Amino acid sequence: MAKITAAEVNKLRKQTGAGMMDCKKALVEAEGDFELAIEVLRKKGQKVAAKRADRENTEGAVIALVSDDKTKGALISLNCETDFVGKNDAFVKLAHDFANLALASTAANLEEFIASDFAAGQTVAEKLVEQTGVIGEKVEIKAYYQLEAPLVGTYIHAGNKIASMTALSANVEGADVAAKDVSMQAAAMNPVAMDESGVDQSIIEKEIEIAKDQLRQEGKPEAMLDKIAQGKLKRFFKDNTLVNQAFIKDSKVSVADYVKSYDKDLTVKAYVRVGLGA
Numbered sequence: 001m002a003k004i005t006a007a008e009v010n011k012l013r014k015q016t017g018a019g020m021m022d023c024k025k026a027l028v029e030a031e032g033d034f035e036l037a038i039e040v041l042r043k044k045g046q047k048v049a050a051k052r053a054d055r056e057n058t059e060g061a062v063i064a065l066v067s068d069d070k071t072k073g074a075l076i077s078l079n080c081e082t083d084f085v086g087k088n089d090a091f092v093k094l095a096h097d098f099a100n101l102a103l104a105s106t107a108a109n110l111e112e113f114i115a116s117d118f119a120a121g122q123t124v125a126e127k128l129v130e131q132t133g134v135i136g137e138k139v140e141i142k143a144y145y146q147l148e149a150p151l152v153g154t155y156i157h158a159g160n161k162i163a164s165m166t167a168l169s170a171n172v173e174g175a176d177v178a179a180k181d182v183s184m185q186a187a188a189m190n191p192v193a194m195d196e197s198g199v200d201q202s203i204i205e206k207e208i209e210i211a212k213d214q215l216r217q218e219g220k221p222e223a224m225l226d227k228i229a230q231g232k233l234k235r236f237f238k239d240n241t242l243v244n245q246a247f248i249k250d251s252k253v254s255v256a257d258y259v260k261s262y263d264k265d266l267t268v269k270a271y272v273r274v275g276l277g278a
Helices: 006-016 020-029 034-051 089-104 110-115 124-135 175-189 201-217 222-240 255-260
Strands: 059-066 072-080 117-119 140-148 151-156 162-168 250-254 268-275
Touching: 006 020, 006 034, 020 034, 034 124, 059 089, 059 151, 059 162, 059 268, 072 089, 072 151, 072 162, 072 268, 089 124, 089 140, 110 124, 110 140, 117 124, 124 140, 140 162, 140 268, 151 175, 162 175, 175 255, 175 268, 201 222, 250 255, 255 268
Parallel strands: none
Antiparallel strands: 059 072, 072 140, 151 162, 162 268
C-alpha cells in the first residue's frame, strides 16, 4: 500500500474541498495517484447526487456581483438542503466563486453556464456533483443572470437569502448609489415587473377578476365594474411595479422619480431579483 503523506492529503483537500478523511481514503484507494484520487471523490459525489436527486433544496446563498467598471453584473443562486450548510463559510465562498465565474461568462442562459468550464478540467456541472459528495446534500445552481448597462448596481440581503441587481441608463454622478438603492427596493418589495408593460397578461386578468368579485360583494352595479376595476388595476401597478412603487427611503416619491433626482434623463433599464425558494 502506497504511503500517503499529510501534505498530499492537504493538497487534495484544498483542490476539491473534501474532508481530510475522505481525501485520505481516496488517495489510499488510488494508491497515491493524485488524479485518480480526484476521480474517486467525483464518483463518490455522483453516488451521493443520485441518492439525493429528489431532495428539496431551498436553502443556500444568492450572490450578486458587479464588474470593476460597474457596467456588468451577475447573479447566481447556489442551493442546498439545509440552512446550516447555506451559512457555512466554505459554501458561501463556493457561491462567490460561481458568481465570479458568471461575471466573466459568455453563457447565454443557465443551461449553458452549467455546461461551461469551472476549473482544473471540470465543468460547473461536475463541480456541483463533486460538492454534493463533499457536503452530503443536493447542491444545485438554480438561477444565473447577467445584466449589462452604463451602470449596474447590486444588493445582497443579510444572510444571502435574497440578491438583486439594477441596470441604469447612464453612469452619472451618484448613479452607483441610486442603483444600489433601487436594488434594495427590489429585494425588499419584490415587484412583479419593472413597469406596467412587463406585467404578464394572466396576472392582469386575475387582478381584474379579483377586483370585480370584491365590487360585487360590495353591491356595486354590474355596469360600473369594468371602470372601477381598471382604477384598482392602476393601483395594483403602482404598488407592484418597481419604477411606480413608492421609494422605501422616501414614500413621497416613486422609484422612477427618485432615480431622476440624480439626472432628469436617468432611468431604470432592467432589474433582477432572486430569493431562495422562489
